[in-house]
Each structure stands twice: as C-alpha cells, then as structure tokens.
Amino acid sequence: MSDYWSQYWRQGHLTSFGEDIADNYEGSLKNVWQGLFTGFNAQDRVLDIGTGNGALVSLIHNELEVANYPYISAVDLAEINVNQDVKDKSSKTEFIDYTNCEQLPFAQQSFSYVISQFGIEYSKLSLSLAQIAKVLKIGGKCQFVCHHPDSIIVKPNVAILKASIDLRSSKGGFTLLQELLVELYKNGRGSPKSEKLRAKLNKYIGTNIEKNNEAFQATNFPLLVKTIFQQMNDKLLQQKIIAQFKQELAGSIERLSDLSRAALSKDKLNTIKACCSKLGLEIENISTVYDEQDQILATKINLISNN
Ligand SMILES: C[S@@+](CC[C@H](N)C(=O)[O-])C[C@H]1O[C@@H](n2cnc3c(N)ncnc32)[C@H](O)[C@@H]1O
Known part of the structure; x- marks a missing residue:
C-alpha cells in the first residue's frame, strides 16, 4: 500500500469519505457501533485497527460518559493527523501510526475489545487475525465493519x-x-x-x-x-x-x-472463517449493514475469543 492514506489524513479529514461525510459517521454506520460502545467501561482496553484520524474513537467519546471512557489504543499503518479536539477528549487514548496490524506491538491478552471500520480488510487476514487472537483476552470481543463488494461505496x-x-x-x-x-x-x-x-x-x-x-x-x-x-x-x-x-x-x-481487493468477497469471508476456527476465535455473527434506503453499506463481523 502506498502513502496515499498518509496524504489523505494529512488533509485533516475525520472519516475516509472526505467532504461526503465531513463530520462523523451517521445513520447505519453509527448505529452499528452504538450497542457495542455502550457496553464499554472504564477498565476496558480497546484496540482500534486502521483508525485513520480517529473516527471510531470520536464516536466512542460521543457515546459514553467521560467516567466510562475505556483505554483505547488506536493504530494505523499510515501517518495520521488526529484533530486536537479528538486527542483532548481523553488522556486514556493513544494514537499510534506506522503500525501494521499484521505485527501488533502489544502483549498477549491485552485487550477486551478489538474494533475496526474499513481498516482490517486491507491487511493480510491470516496474519492480522493471528495477531488479534494473540492480543485479545479470553472472552474478548471483536467487531469489524468491512467493505462489501456490492456496497454503494x-x-x-x-x-x-x-x-x-x-x-x-x-x-x-x-x-x-x-x-x-x-x-x-x-x-x-x-x-x-x-x-x-x-x-x-x-x-x-x-x-x-x-x-x-x-x-x-x-x-x-x-x-x-x-x-x-x-x-x-x-x-x-x-x-x-x-x-x-x-x-x-x-x-x-x-x-x-x-x-476493490479489500472488499470481503466470498473467498475472503471463507479465509476469515478458516482462520478464526484455527485461532480459537468464535464467529458470533456475520451480517450485512444496510442504509435507510436498504442499500448495502458494509459487512459486519462479530467474534469472541475462546483461547
Ligand atoms: C478506509 S480507512 C478507514 C479509517 C477509519 N477507520 C474510518 O472508518 O474512517 C482505512 C485505514 O486502514 C489503514 N490500514 C490499511 N492497512 C493497514 C494495516 N495493515 N494495518 C493498520 N492499518 C492499515 C489505512 O492506512 C487507512 O488509514
């Protein structure tokens, strides 16, 4: 992957949709996270993969009372340029750029949650899922919202x-x-x-x-x-x-x-299923996310670590 994401984040966008979504995600792409985020508490450690300029981190902050903010490590392969307002919201959040999710710099069983929106599917899934299985606590949960090949995106x-x-x-x-x-x-x-x-x-x-x-x-x-x-x-x-x-x-x-390569084709979904079964990651749910007009937006995957 070239440096185009670094160039993009340098421009200060919050989401990966440029001026089309100038503030943060709304509608289905927001709703799909709310249930998970409201389950976070102040002791939880959350890993956000492919965070960009921290759109999901910002959604977490907007969703929760300050007292319930979890510790968040938000990583990205590219150089990122997180808005000071997002950084100021919580001293419990660390943004780490130049970090490939295929080689995560965290100890075993560090996180209660791993989340990613339009991020993890860009990686080699056999490697990134192995890393996630390593850093996730037993009973820890993952939610990924990934590109769908037939989505309106x-x-x-x-x-x-x-x-x-x-x-x-x-x-x-x-x-x-x-x-x-x-x-x-x-x-x-x-x-x-x-x-x-x-x-x-x-x-x-x-x-x-x-x-x-x-x-x-x-x-x-x-x-x-x-x-x-x-x-x-x-x-x-x-x-x-x-x-x-x-x-x-x-x-x-x-x-x-x-x-186009990142979008979760049937083959890529099969790779995910095979890797999860090998790594002790139980697939809780795979579903399609639709917008208000019933058009496909994404694929949502929920996993639990049994290891
Ligand atoms: C479409 S953007 C999504 C950003 C953000 N999560 C959002 O929803 O707005 C994809 C991001 O994934 C990052 N990325 C791609 N491959 C990665 C990898 N192997 N490890 C970590 N981040 C990666 C890119 O640098 C980019 O910032």
Whole structure:
C-alpha cells in the first residue's frame, strides 16, 4: 500500500469519505457501533485497527460518559493527523501510526475489545487475525465493519477503477489524446492522421458516456480533454496538465485497486472463517449493514475469543 492514506489524513479529514461525510459517521454506520460502545467501561482496553484520524474513537467519546471512557489504543499503518479536539477528549487514548496490524506491538491478552471500520480488510487476514487472537483476552470481543463488494461505496468505485484502467490501455482515451497531441504538434490541425485520431477520441468519449457516464466523469478525463483543447496555444501548459493527470490517474488506480481487493468477497469471508476456527476465535455473527434506503453499506463481523 502506498502513502496515499498518509496524504489523505494529512488533509485533516475525520472519516475516509472526505467532504461526503465531513463530520462523523451517521445513520447505519453509527448505529452499528452504538450497542457495542455502550457496553464499554472504564477498565476496558480497546484496540482500534486502521483508525485513520480517529473516527471510531470520536464516536466512542460521543457515546459514553467521560467516567466510562475505556483505554483505547488506536493504530494505523499510515501517518495520521488526529484533530486536537479528538486527542483532548481523553488522556486514556493513544494514537499510534506506522503500525501494521499484521505485527501488533502489544502483549498477549491485552485487550477486551478489538474494533475496526474499513481498516482490517486491507491487511493480510491470516496474519492480522493471528495477531488479534494473540492480543485479545479470553472472552474478548471483536467487531469489524468491512467493505462489501456490492456496497454503494465499493460498486461505483470499481466502475471508476475500470474506466480509469481503460483510459491508460493502448486503445484508451488517454493514450489517444496523447497520440493526437503529438500529431498536432508535428503537423498542425487538419492532417489525415490527426483527423483520424480526433474521430477515434470522440468515439471513445461517446461510448464511455453511454456505458457509464457517472464513472467516466469521475475519472476527470472529459474535463482534461476540454482543458487541453482550451490551451491549444500553450504547449508547455498542456504538457504540465497531461503529466499531472497521468500522476493522479496512477494514484487513483492504486487506491481503487486496494479498495476493490479489500472488499470481503466470498473467498475472503471463507479465509476469515478458516482462520478464526484455527485461532480459537468464535464467529458470533456475520451480517450485512444496510442504509435507510436498504442499500448495502458494509459487512459486519462479530467474534469472541475462546483461547
Ligand atoms: C478506509 S480507512 C478507514 C479509517 C477509519 N477507520 C474510518 O472508518 O474512517 C482505512 C485505514 O486502514 C489503514 N490500514 C490499511 N492497512 C493497514 C494495516 N495493515 N494495518 C493498520 N492499518 C492499515 C489505512 O492506512 C487507512 O488509514
């Protein structure tokens, strides 16, 4: 995994949904935690995996009286940038970045609870579950809210990923645009080759708008084409814009590929079941989380340690 999460958290977001969820999680993604959080008490030690800028920690603080705040260790592989307000809420919370849940720096049986929202599924589950089995107390509980492959979060992003990968392919729009620019720089407008390339590019754009306009627009390629043709007199600026788009496209493909791989497919769920059975983690419940419109949001997993 690259450094895109560090860059993201540096911007100060609280949740992983940017401006779409600017405050904290609401609705089903909040409700799904309330039952668990109200069971916490002041002696409990809670481990939050893939905490980001501490959205779940903040939900815990909002849910409980100060006297009932548990000790929380909130870890993340990336560099995080937790808002001072969240940090100030409790001296019983430690945020530890650069920490991979496949190699947790905690003693055996340290925690009464392990929680994770859209975090643990990014790790190699055979390794992270083994670590969780190690650090969880006997009778300790886990709750994970993970990406579901058919959720309203993952599905549109997978469509954007496909459109983005296609742009870079040998017959893709970005390749065509670059070829067209080379031809225009060499022979000017109106050459047979540039006309052919222009026609191909227009066809490509039309086809993709028809196929999935929302995903195609989200790649920003239509905007790129418009900007490039508005700057026909400034070759240097055009090249700068092209280079920046190329970099952003590569970053987006990497991020969305990670998301798509993280989502709990049937195979990944089977891996979890097999690992849990080997590690003495009893599966209490696996269920689908829906939003108010009955659309899939996530998969929720509850485990208890029998070891
Ligand atoms: C989608 S964000 C979720 C953040 C937060 N839990 C939330 O709900 O807003 C996923 C986070 O998991 C972290 N992550 C990915 N792989 C990890 C690993 N192996 N160990 C710990 N954290 C990891 C990423 O760095 C990122 O901050």
